[in-house]
Amino acid sequence: MNTDPLVWLTIFVLAVFVGVEVISKVSSTLHTPLMSGANAIHGVILIGAILVAGSAQSTPILVLGLVAVILASINMVGGFVVTDRMLVMFSRPKKAIDKSVHREVEQ
Amino acid sequence: MTPAWAQLGYLVAAVCFIVALKGLSSPKNARRGNLIGAAGAVLACVIVFFATDIQHLLPILAAIAAGTAIGVLGAYRVQMTQMPQLVALFNGVGGGAAAIVAIIELTELRNGAAPVFELIATAFTIVVGSISFAGSVVTFLKLQELMTTRPVVFAGYPVLYGLGLLAAVAFSVGLVIAPSLIFAVLLAAVGAALGVLLVLPVGGADVPIVISLLNAFTGLTVAASGYLLENILLLIAGTLVGSAGTLLTRLMANAMGRSLINILFGALKGGSTLGATTMSDRPVKSAGPADVAILLAYAQRVIIVPGYGLAVAQAQHTLRQLVDLLQERGVRVDYAIHPVAGRMPGHMNVLLAEAQVPYEQLKEMDEIDPEFKQADVALVVGANDVVNPAAETTPGAPIYGMPILHANQARQVVFMKRSMRPGFAGIENELLFEPTTTLLFGDAKDTMSKLLSELKALTV
Numbered sequence: 271m272n273t274d275p276l277v278w279l280t281i282f283v284l285a286v287f288v289g290v291e292v293i294s295k296v297s298s299t300l301h302t303p304l305m306s307g308a309n310a311i312h313g314v315i316l317i318g319a320i321l322v323a324g325s326a327q328s329t330p331i332l333v334l335g336l337v338a339v340i341l342a343s344i345n346m347v348g349g350f351v352v353t354d355r356m357l358v359m360f361s362r363p364k365k366a367i368d369k370s371v372h373r374e375v376e377q
Numbered sequence: 378m379t380p381a382w383a384q385l386g387y388l389v390a391a392v393c394f395i396v397a398l399k400g401l402s403s404p405k406n407a408r409r410g411n412l413i414g415a416a417g418a419v420l421a422c423v424i425v426f427f428a429t430d431i432q433h434l435l436p437i438l439a440a441i442a443a444g445t446a447i448g449v450l451g452a453y454r455v456q457m458t459q460m461p462q463l464v465a466l467f468n469g470v471g472g473g474a475a476a477i478v479a480i481i482e483l484t485e486l487r488n489g490a491a492p493v494f495e496l497i498a499t500a501f502t503i504v505v506g507s508i509s510f511a512g513s514v515v516t517f518l519k520l521q522e523l524m525t526t527r528p529v530v531f532a533g534y535p536v537l538y539g540l541g542l543l544a545a546v547a548f549s550v551g552l553v554i555a556p557s558l559i560f561a562v563l564l565a566a567v568g569a570a571l572g573v574l575l576v577l578p579v580g581g582a583d584v585p586i587v588i589s590l591l592n593a594f595t596g597l598t599v600a601a602s603g604y605l606l607e608n609i610l611l612l613i614a615g616t617l618v619g620s621a622g623t624l625l626t627r628l629m630a631n632a633m634g635r636s637l638i639n640i641l642f643g644a645l646k647g648g649s650t651l652g653a654t655t656m657s658d659r660p661v662k663s664a665g666p667a668d669v670a671i672l673l674a675y676a677q678r679v680i681i682v683p684g685y686g687l688a689v690a691q692a693q694h695t696l697r698q699l700v701d702l703l704q705e706r707g708v709r710v711d712y713a714i715h716p717v718a719g720r721m722p723g724h725m726n727v728l729l730a731e732a733q734v735p736y737e738q739l740k741e742m743d744e745i746d747p748e749f750k751q752a753d754v755a756l757v758v759g760a761n762d763v764v765n766p767a768a769e770t771t772p773g774a775p776i777y778g779m780p781i782l783h784a785n786q787a788r789q790v791v792f793m794k795r796s797m798r799p800g801f802a803g804i805e806n807e808l809l810f811e812p813t814t815t816l817l818f819g820d821a822k823d824t825m826s827k828l829l830s831e832l833k834a835l836t837v
Contacts, residue, residue, distance in 0.1 A: 275494050278604050278612060285600075285613050288395060289620030296402035296625070298632050298741070299714075301722035305625060306464050307401045307411050309592050311394050312599045312618040313467075314418055315475045316441075317425045318606050322481040323440070324431030331481055332433055336440040338477035343444025344451070345471035350415040352452035352463060353401075357408040359457075359730040 303360070306353040313346025379607075383428030386420060387610035393417025394614050398621055421610055457731050458688045461721040462520045465588045468595055469513025475598040476506030476568070480561045482605050483552075496556055498601040500549035503561055506598040507568025508575065509591045515576040516584050516591070520720060526581025528643075528775070534578070541571045575641065580775045582762055583640045585721035586629050590637070593622025632716035634768075634778040643775075661797075661809055663816040666824060669791055670831035672815075673703060676753035679710045680745065682784055683729065685719050686759020686795065690821035693732035696758060699829050700738070706836065712738050713745040713782050715763035746783055755787035759821050761794075765806045774804055790814040793824055 296304055319342045323335025379387075393413050400410015422441075431437065448467070455463045479502035486495060518524045544567045552560035572591075579587050596618030603611025630637050673679060681700070687693055700710045712734065718725035729739060749755060757764055764784040767774045784790050785808050792809060794816060808814055817824055 281609065281612060282600065282616050285616035286620040289398070289617040289622075290624050292395060292399040292617075293402045293621045293624060296628065297404070298628075298716040298722050299726045300402060300404060300407060301625065301629055301632075301716075302460060302464075302724050302727055303407060303411070304398075304401045304723075305589050305592060305622075305721070306460070306467075307397060307414060308596070308618045308622055308625070309464055309468050309471070310411075311397065311414055311418070311614055312471050312592070312596045314390075314394075314421055314611060314614045315471055315478065315599045315602065316418075317421055317608060318478040318599075318602045318611055319474055320422070320425050320431065320437055320441075321429060321606055321608070322478050322485075323437050324429065324433060325485075326433065326481070331484060332436070334477055335481055336436055338474045338481070339437055339440040340444040340447070341470040341477070342474040343441045344448040345467050345474065346418055346448070347445045348448025348452045348463075349467050350411060350418065351449050352455065352460070352467070353411045354408065354415075355452060356457075356460070356727050357411055359727060360404060360407065360736075 303353055303356045306349060306356065310346060310349025310353055313342055313349050316342035316346050318342075380428055383424050384609070386424040386428075387608075390417040390421040390424075390610055391613040393420070394617055398617060457728050458685070458720075459521075460724060460727065461585050461588060462517050464721075465513045465516045465520065465591075468588065468592050469510045469517070472506045472509025472513065472591070472595040472598060474506075475595065475602050476503050476510065476565055478602050479503045479506065479598075479605060480558070480565065482602070483556060483561050484558065486556055493553060495605055496553040497549070498604045499556075499561075500552045500564060502598045502601045502605065503564045504545050504549065504568040504571070505594050505601075507565045508572035509595045509598065511569035511572030512576045512587070512591050512594075513572075515573050516588050519576070519579075519581055519584050526584075528580045529577040534574070538571075538574050541567055541574060545571065578642065579640060582717070582776060583633070583635065585717075585724075586626060586633070586635075586637070586640050588721070589622060589626040589629055593619050593626060596620075596622050629717075629722045632722055632780075634780045639778075659810055661816050662812075662814065663818055664791075666817065666827040667831050669815065669817050670828055670835060672754055672789060672791065673699075673708070673756070673828075674706060674832055674835045676708055678748075678752045679703060679708055679754045679756060680749060680752045680784075680787065681710065681712045682715070682755060682757045682760045682764055682782055683712060683718060683725060684758065684760020684763065685724075686761075687821055688719065688725075688728040688759070690759065690823075690825075692758070692822040692825045693729060693734070695822060695825040695829055697732050697734050699825065699832065700734075702829070702832055702836065710738070711740045711745060711748075713742065713749075713784075714739050715742055715760070715782055717779075718760060718763055742780065742782060749783045749786040752787040754789045754791060755784035756791050756793070757784055758793045758825075761806055762804075764808055765804065766808055767804055767806070770807070776804065784808065785811060785813075788813065791817060793817045793819075793821055795820060 319338035397414025600615030
């Protein structure tokens with residue numbers, strides 16, 4: 271794999287713009303679930319934790335790696351579940367929400 | 378070396394995350410967006426097991442199971458009122474995990490000729506991950522009211538902070554020149570101290586903004602560890618959260634009419650000591666539930682300003698019944714939702730949605746604020762800071778500059794309050810002493826039930 275720092279820099283800068291673009295029009299109603307959802311996404315550090323724990327050569331390192339795995343899974347799983355719990359409440363009175371969305375579109 | 382199919386899988390997961398963020402910014406697609414994000418995360422975790430040679434498989438799976446159990450339990454047990462704290466904790470453990478990953482990776486880097494960029498990324502991840510972890514713990518303590526919600530500043534704070542920053546830079550340089558575990562541990566310690574120092578001077582009402590900022594920090598550390606581990610998905614996901622989180626932090630700060638610098642360091646200028654007003658014993662007008670019931674029943678237009686106190690007392694269901702009854706009598710009733718009502722932007726919408734208040738009765742501030750002039754009664758339930766005129770009249774108050782709901786323009790203002798205790802920002806509310814203001818003391822749920830039965834008696 272290409273480890274040229276410039277390639278990584280390119281991906282990084284493009285991702286910055288994507289991140290800004292996708293949420294640029296969020297209404298304040300959704301700030302809380304959005305923050306919680308973004309929080310869950312950075313839980314993919316779990317992959318990093320699995321990688322380092324999976325190549326640990328000594329017991330202390332393995333233990334440390336496993337701690338990271340536990341913390342990262344709490345972040346990822348808990349984050350997605352709690353965001354879903356919030357969003358279910360938003361979508362319960364389904365007709366009401368559809369109506370308000372239409373209203374926004376009309377405006 | 379990651380196989381091509383795994384790279385493609387990571388690409389799919391990255392697209393899932395982008396779609397997730399996009400979906401989360403509109404009410405219609407929010408839930409689906411979140412589920413797509415979760416699917417992407419699961420996909421990525423499956424890929425990593427098949428694409429790389431993972432040893433210690435059983436302990437790792439057990440650790441994932443343990444973390445999953447804790448996360449799910451926390452997510453289901455939490456009260457909706459405690460949501461900001463939980464998000465802070467989830468964010469903190471993520472930052473902690475990133476810092477640990479970087480420390481372990483350092484032990485591997487030491488064995489070979491470690492390139493400078495990798496070492497810089499390592500130092501960054503350790504410091505910022507620790508800041509995020511420790512900072513999140515302090516925000517948790519503040520929101521849970523396990524410590525004071527007032528800004529904490531002390532003499533020598535700027536000096537200490539400056540020294541901390543210098544130490545972080547010095548240890549980072551040390552780590553790059555001589556990669557050793559000692560520097561890594563020192564960096565983690567300094568990072569934790571900086572995290573605590575960062576959050577201490579932030580007033581309670583501003584803490585959620587800081588959670589959002591720390592969330593963005595954690596995103597960046599995840600991006601940096603992606604570079605370290607040569608994992609492109611971590612880089613993309615982390616960067617997305619980092620940039621989206623930074624923008625979200627700015628949007629939230631704007632909703633409160635504050636600048637980020639002011640939120641983080643405003644207390645250092647000495648201004649917010651104004652928050653330390655004592656409870657005054659100036660006279661206020663108070664009334665009983667029967668009087669307020671009559672006031673509401675014969676009004677034509679009522680605007681309700683709900684606040685965090687309403688949700689804490691679990692009175693939102695009773696409030697909804699009250700509103701239903703008023704509407705049956707032909708009173709026009711709306712809820713005025715301040716962007717930061719509750720403890721976090723958008724929090725009140727979640728809390729009222731939980732009580733099944735119809736979405737269309739919730740009016741955002743820009744829409745409802747001009748209508749207070751025509752309202753007969755503004756009923757403020759468990760809110761305080763969001764209607765405090767000090768935000769416009771008292772420069773130096775912790776909430777100065779925050780847009781407020783002009784409940785004071787209504788013909789009558791009724792405050793339902795437990796006591797004369799100031800709001801979360803810790804400042805007194807002049808509106809309580811206005812001649813048009815009536816106070817209805819008591820626990821919100823209890824008072825609300827009494828109000829409801831008085832109103833029923835009038836209707837029969």
